[in-house]
Amino acid sequence: MSLETALRATEVLLALVFLQQSAEHIFHRRGEALLFAPRAALSLLLLSGIAPLPVLLALSAHSLLVLHRFSGPYNGGSDRMGLLTLYCLTLAQTLPPGSAREGAFGYLAVQVLLSYFISGQVKVINPDWRSGRALQDVFAFSAYPVSEDLRSLAARPRLLWLMSWSVMLFELAFPVALFHPTALIAALAVAALFHLANACLFGLNRFVWAWLAAYPSILWLQDRLLG
Template sequence: MTYDTAARLTEILLALSFIQQGLEHLVRFRKEQILFGVRITLSLLVIAGLGGPWPLVGLALSSLVFLQRFQGPYNGGSDRMGLLALWCLTASRLLPGLKAQEVAFGYLGAQLILSYFISGWVKVLNPDWRSGRALRDVFQFSTYPVTEDLRRWADRPWVMLAMSWAVMLFELIFPLSLFSQPSLIVALVIAASFHLANACLFGLNRFFWTWLSVYPAILWLQGRIF
């Protein structure tokens, strides 16, 4: 995948995820409707490829207004990944010279790798994760399970243990998938299934769309390095 194709695909997917998020806000508070209306319009311009880099610049600048409005990200990690992708894409579109553009876009791909590896690393260091206790806690009393029925999963310690190790091992070995494109594609399919499960069980739908939008960056980075 060429740099131009990957960057363009990433910005289209990211713009689609912004539209999905923006539409959710249009039914809420009036102040939010204005802010997210602007964001949807700019995202449509990005998808249409109109206005050169300026709709991306507009999205990046408006992200500062959102951060101010909500005093931080609205939805934690998914918003943070969206911001990272947006600012990396904007920088890659504005920087002079292909090398600098590739560095900005490559940073995004590298952060995606770290997002899996570091998540696995911090978990495996925690004895509660290694015993399955931490995942039991997530199901038993965290705010994330979308239904009360799901809390009963905490009563199956062996399932929790197996799920914990499956997640940790996948996250830790994810960087190894970079050695070939087929292995990376398999890893990304598994990762997307993991985000899909999180969306179904914990209602984290924004994670699914945001992480998916960054996959072209890592596919390009893999080809660029290996």
């Protein structure tokens, strides 16, 4: 994937991410419509491909208003990934073609890779994750399960042990996929399914779209490194 193709693919996917997020604010809380209508309008412009650099700069400036409004990201890690993608994209489009531009976009790819690896590493050093107890706690009393029925999964320790180790091993092994194009495609497909499962079980829908939008960066980085 060429750098220009990857940048444009990221612009399109990021515009869809921001449109989805903006819709949730605009239609749910009238008081937040005023804040998110400009983001929706700018996202439509980004989607159309008209003057991407001024649009990205405007979206970046607007993101500061949103961060101040909620005293941080509204939706934790998913909003952080969306904004990181926006800032890397903006910087890449601002810099002249060459290694600086590649560095800005490559930083996003490295962060995608780290997002999986660090998540796996902090879990695997925790005895509660290795025994399956941590995931049991998530289902038993955390705020995440989307329905009361899902809490019954806390009573299935063997299944949760298997799920815990599957997640940890996948997250830890993710960087290895960078060494082969087919492995990376397979790893990204599994990762997307993982985010989809998190959306269904824990209601983390914004993570699906935010991470998908960052995938072109890692596909480009692999192409760039392996030739």
